[in-house]
Amino acid sequence: MKGNRPFTKHGIILYGCLIFAAVSFLSSCSLSKKIAKQADSILFKDTIISTGHIGISIYEPATNKYWYNYDAEKYFVPASNAKLFTMYAAMKYLGDSLVGLRYQQTDSGLAIYPTGDPTFLNADFTQQPVFNFLKAQTNIMYNSAHFTDALGKGWAWDDYMDPYMVQRSEFPIYSNLISVYNxxxxxxxxxxxxxxxxxxxxxxxxxxxxxxxxxxxxxxxxxxxxxxxxxxxxxxxxxxVANYYQLPNFLSDTLQQKVKFIDKLIKDSSKANAKNLSKIYSQPTDSLLKPMLYTSDNFFAEQSL
Structure with missing residues (x-):
């Protein structure tokens, strides 16, 4: 009887790959079971949460695998939990402080470029460095950026008068709200x-x-x-109604001086003349994200993106 053949180099590699695949499979099964157990104990057994509509889908792009699915094939309308992804994107791309304004001193005056900062003249933010800066300037020229449409997709048109449906704009002012004091x-x-x-x-x-x-x-x-x-x-x-061509009028009235409107399309104001543009930081980024999450502020969330 012939003895067992020794492993060749290729056989050892193949055997190692099989072991790795088996371990990975068992690990993924273990992780999926762990997630399922946590979902069952934390969510599905909660008397309040369990009465609602619950769908869970955990996907890892790096491995192209779904770690866990529960009613993932059903249709759900994204709610305020989507703001968690907004917070992540804001923390990653906005830095630790919000850029409230970009500007450039020219021979004709001060050219300002909007950044979409929602804290400008917002009553909840007492420190207003952008306003203080602009108040001390003359010959201000407002360069429109044409950032985005006033309303995002999914809003019902008849909600336009409700405070939770504030319009987006390139240069928000007074929280983009009209306030009447009686x-x-x-x-x-x-x-x-x-x-x-x-x-x-x-x-x-x-x-x-x-x-x-x-x-x-x-x-x-x-x-x-x-x-x-x-x-x-x-x-x-x-x-x-925060149309880009009306914003200079609001600024003129607020600053008590004429703000000239320059209807110049800027594809990306952060890159346009980047070497010549100066910045003014308005607020710490987390001071915007905290109320966005605590009060589920739609306006802050949409401006952050």
């Missing part, structure tokens, strides 16, 4: 150059629902129904 005997509106119309009759929206404050889809003319106002002092808010 002081009892007088009304103050911010931005101050917004037309305010008062009427006694209740306002009706497309669904015949009574509203206190209203505006048309494409206009910043605001109408208020005084018959529906609260007797005490109150603040009423509605999203601002």
């Amino acid at each position: 002081n009892g005997s007088a009304f103050n509106i911010i931005p101050p150059n917004i037309p305010l119309h008062l009427q006694n009759q209740p306002l009706k929206d497309a669904y015949n629902v009574s509203r206190t404050i209203s505006r048309k889809w494409d206009s910043n003319d605001v109408t208020m129904a005084t018959s529906l106002l609260a007797p005490q002092k109150n603040v009423y808010q509605i999203p601002l």
Whole structure:
């Protein structure tokens, strides 16, 4: 009887590959079982969560494998948990501080380039380095970047008057909200150059629902129904129409000086004349991301991207 043949070099390599494949397979099975066990103990047995619609899909691009799936084939509407990915992207690409403004001093004046920073004149951010800088300047020229559309995909058009549906813009101002302050005997509106119309009759929206404050889809003319106002002092808010060609007017009124509008398409203002553009940092990035997550702020999330 012939004895066992010794392993050749190629046989050893093949045997090693088989062992590695077997270990990897067992490891993946073990990890999948571990995830399934955690999902069952943490999510599916929770009396509150278990009554909702739950779908889980964990995919690893590096190995092109799904580690775990639960009802992954069903359709789900992304909710505020998608902001976790927004936070990750913001932390990775925005750095530790937000660039509030890019600018360049020219022979004609100060050319400013918007960055989409949502904290400019936002009441929750008391430190306003961009505003303080612009207030001390003259001959300001606003260079439009034409960043993005006002509304992202998926919003229902009839929500346009609700504060959670604030429009995106290249240079947000006052949180892109129109605020009307009812002081009892007088009304103050911010931005101050917004037309305010008062009427006694209740306002009706497309669904015949009574509203206190209203505006048309494409206009910043605001109408208020005084018959529906609260007797005490109150603040009423509605999203601002933040078209890029209107932003210099808001800035002019806020800075109390003429801001010239330059309708110049900039494909990427971070790269345009990069060597000549200076920056002003406005806020720590985490000071934007914390309220974005705590209050599920749609506006902060969309501007971060």
